[in-house]
Amino acid sequence: MTAPRNLRLKLLDAAPLLLLAAVLLAFGAVSPRFLAPANLLQILVQASSLGIVAVGMTLVLLTGGVDLSAGSLMYLSAGVSGWLLLRGFPLPLALAAALATGVIAGLANGLLVSRVRLMPFVVTLATLYLWRGVGLNLTQTRAMNLPEGILRLAAARLAGVPAPVWILAGVLAGAHVVLTRTQFGRQIYAAGNDAAGARRAGVPVARILVAAYAASGLCAALSGLVAVAQLGAVSPTFGSQREFAAIAAAVLGGASLFGGRGTVFPGTLIGAVLIQAIENGLVVTGADPYLFPLITAAVIFAAVFLDSARRRNLENLHRRKVRGPAVQETSSP
Amino acid sequence: MTPLRLDRISKSFSEVPVLREVSLTVAPGEVLGIAGENGAGKSTLMNILGGVIAPDSGGMVLEGRAYAPRDPSEAGARGVSFVHQELNLFPNLTISENLFLTGFPRRRVLGLPLIDRRSAAQAARRLLDAVELPLSPDAPVERLSQGERQLVEVAKALHRDARVVIFDEPTTSLTANESARLFGIIERLQARGAAVLYISHALADVRRLAGRILILRDGEVAATGPAAEFTEERMISSMVGRPIGQLYPERRPLPSDAxxxxxxxxxxHPGVLEDVGFTLYSGEVLGIAGLMGSGRSECARILFGLDPCERGEILLSGAPIQHLSPRERIRRGLAFLTENRRDDGLLMPAGVLANLALVEPRSSELEPVAARVGVRCANLDRQPVRQLSGGNQQKVALGKWLVSTPRVFLLDEPTRGIDVGARAEIYRIIAALAETGVGILMISSEIEELTGLCDRILVMRRGEIRGSIARPDFDREQILRVAL
Incomplete structure (x- = not known):
């Protein structure tokens, strides 16, 4: 391998961080208030809901699939908890029911993908409508204003850091340990790289798929709860299109849409913070609201561009056959 | 005790018998060499042994107990491991992760079964030492050469305390050096008392390694006995069921006015080729020998316009073509048979005719070309080439270029993974092309076939041409010495 190519790979690996740094500096230059510690913490708080659903999305992307139903599931789980709360059920029960909803819905996605062998895109596109439909029925398409108690959850602080950030940190730590330090985690990467090969190697691919979609469901539900706790209400459009923001966050952070590549930490975390920083920066600098969709388009384009650039570089790497000096070096113990 | 006995194993696929009452035994510390043409049933037999498919009838006994694995992991648990011809590695994972993918050493931390990275690294280190690969266990597999990956695959098979190790064409992507290492590993396995089944088209390797040889033909055992009783000729005639005549066609010397x-x-091109120059004459078969990674394939890719080249000239009949696209070079009469017919050469799900039409869709020529290269299949139009044997696939890959009547044909490993009968036919096609004045540049890892077919052989090493030998003076050893 030649040195420039090595450098290019390193640059591509560092691209999410460089992009984040550039965004922070750019908005900071326009509005000094943007870089104030309070606002930076605010960005983290705002990013926590997106970050949590993006972690689940990353797990699914790693298997080579996608979970388009995540946004609808945020809505359904939040709807379930709201429905229970408004009928006087205790808060812990409402929260547990919301999380259970997420897991069950995720399991359904996973079973359809792994056992019935339907395409993830199609399965989760269908359940995108299904979960929202069930949610709309449950809420009678009315916005629900939730009791004070749930708002207090989001406002709670531990060591000066708001609860949503702690929850995000917990989800990230859990997913990171599972992905990098457990056999199951490494098998996710194998299954995502080549499902048939993984099956031949004795990897329980079906179980991995089910687990990944269930985890994504759980993350979507948790993300929904965090967002609801921040907003205090569930509107009929709640969570709508969040799956795309989650995909963009994961891919910006280095996850491949073709499976087998990506990290939740630092990758997806950086992606989520990056997207939220842009949104926050546009608000803080008082940018024209009509600019927002254009910026979103640019972000998604950047994400896909990075993904394909990484893939091209890897392919070139695979093609390399002549042994240059660089390889001799790695050959020595 | 006999570790492995197969007793009258039969298997049919959609009522076509693939194996008919095949029986064999392998003793501890013995290497059984298995040879046979493609389609003779070797892979099916090995897949039955490895638990990938179940036999229709017949039984297996492993170390005194009945052996009927339901899946590869059960076969592994009984101590049968498999080095597949096709690599089953995950390039996005490290060497050590590939070795332990379904059996990491673990330790519990807070009740979680985490990977014990240190033990994994140590165990991986030992396995890599056993296959003499001086690489870090944490190196990502995507950084390894094809040969290094093959050795990692071997290390994977050594991982479990294997009683029976099956090697299926393990040397196809190994350099001479790496092959020698593999043979050392097999000898050590033998010394440890493991039973080894070694399948290969490289008959010389089979004879060298095996204590006993078994030849499969059309799903039956055609011959078996101590290796000493087998010459290569006898192996070949048992494989094809008839004396094969001459493997290499007679070549007339090149006229001096060619x-x-x-x-x-x-x-x-820096790091790839260094001042490579040669002339290929009309009607000549020019060989390129050299180790894998010596720049042979890269040279062909550059000549064909697939890879960039910083300096130098390429002239076709005196006209420079180095700035032209591959498409334009094809139009001017260049053809290129790639070393990887599965990925680069053919549309595997399409039929023979569709594949033949890839270069030039001249529909009237397709069937005559199919007949000329001697493709054997059930249906030229409908049978996907995926179902054809390697030899027939290669004939299709060759044939698609013949539709366009090339003037210069670049062949990269034209007989890789092909049985001896199909080989002879491909050699005849090559010789016949040369006879009509086509210039042929043939890259091969098999010095045997270069000396059998070529008028001249160039030897490459580290991107340079280090020697050129003309026909009467061919000398295997000299070629190898220059190549190493």
Whole structure:
């Protein structure tokens, strides 16, 4: 391998961080208030809901699939908890029911993908409508204003850091340990790289798929709860299109849409913070609201561009056959 | 005790018998060499042994107990491990992760079964030492050469305390050096008392390694006995069921007034080629020998315009073509048979005719070309080439270029993974092309076939041409010495 190519790979690996740094500096230059510690913490708080659903999305992307139903599931789980709360059920029960909803819905996605062998895109596109439909029925398409108690959850602080950030940190730590330090985690990467090969190697691919979609469901539900706790209400459009923001966050952070590549930490975390920083920066600098969709388009384009650039570089790497000096070096113990 | 006995194993696929009452035994510390043409049933037999498919009838006994694995992991648990011809590695994972993918050493931390990275690294280190690969266990597999990956695959098979190790064409992507290492590993396995089944088209390797040889033909055992009783000729005639005549066709010496067709001058690309120059004459078969990674394939790719080349000239009948696209070079009469027919050469799900039409869709020519290269299949139009044997696939890959009547044909490993009968046919096609004045540049890892077919052989090493030998003076050892 030649040195420039090595450098290019390193640059591509560092691209999410460089992009984040550039965004922070750019908005900071326009509005000094943007870089104030309070606002930076605010960005983290705002990013926590997106970050949590993006972690689940990353797990699914790693298997080579996608979970388009995540946004609808945020809505359904939040709807379930709201429905229970408004009928006087205790808060812990409402929260547990919301999380259970997420897991069950995720399991359904996973079973359809792994056992019935339907395409993830199609399965989760269908359940995108299904979960929202069930949610709309449950809420009678009315916005629900939730009791004070749930708002207090989001406002709670531990060591000066708001609860949503702690929850995000917990989800990230859990997913990171599972992905990098457990056999199951490494098998996710194998299954995502080549499902048939993984099956031949004795990897329980079906179980991995089910687990990944269930985890994504759980993350979507948790993300929904965090967002609801921040907003205090569930509107009929709640969570709508969040799956795309989650995909963009994961891919910006280095996850491949073709499976087998990506990290939740630092990758997806950086992606989520990056997207939220842009949104926050546009608000803080008082940018024209009509600019927002254009910026979103640019972000998604950047994400896909990075993904394909990484893939091209890897392919070139695979093609390399002549042994240059660089390889001799790695050959020595 | 006999570790492995197969008793009258039969298997049919959609009522076509693939194996008929095949029986064999392998003793501890014995290497059983298995040879046979493609389609003789070797892979099916090995897949039954490895638990990938179940036999229709017959039984297996492993170390005194009945052996009927339901899946590869059960076979592994009984101590049967498999080195597949096709690598089953995950390039996005490290060497050590590939070795332990379904059996990491673990330790519990807070009740979680985490990977014990240190033990994994140590165990991986030992396995890599056993296959003499001086690489870090944490190196990502995507950084390894094809040969290094093959050795990692071997290390994977050594991982479990294997009682029976099956090697299926393990040397196809190994350099001579790496092959020698593999043979050392097999000898150590033997010494440890493991039973080894070694399948290969490289008959010389089979004879060298095996204590006993078994030849499969049309799903039956055609011959079996101590290796000493087998000459290569006897192996070949047992494989094809008839004496094969001459493997290499008679070649007439090149006329002294043959016109230069393709000239390379000072081709240089940093890290790939260094001042490569030669002339290929009309009607000549020019061989390129050299180890894998010596720049042979890269040279062909540059000549064909697939890879960039910083300096140098390529002349086709005197006209420079180095700035032209591959498409335009094809139009001017260049053809290129890639070393990887599965990925680069053919549309595997499509039929023979569709594949033959890939280069030039001249529909009237397709069936005559199919007949000319001797493709054997059930239906030229409908049978996907995926279902054809390697030899027939290669004939299709060759044939698609013949539709366009090339003047210069670049062949990269034209007989890789092909049985001896199909080989002879491909050699005849090559010789016949040369006879009509086509210039042929043939890259091969098998010095045997270069000396059998070529008028001249160039030897490459580290991107340079280090020697050129003409026909009467061919000397295997000399070629190898220059190549190493």
């Amino acid at each position: 016109a230069p067709l393709l000239e390379a001058r000072g081709l240089t």
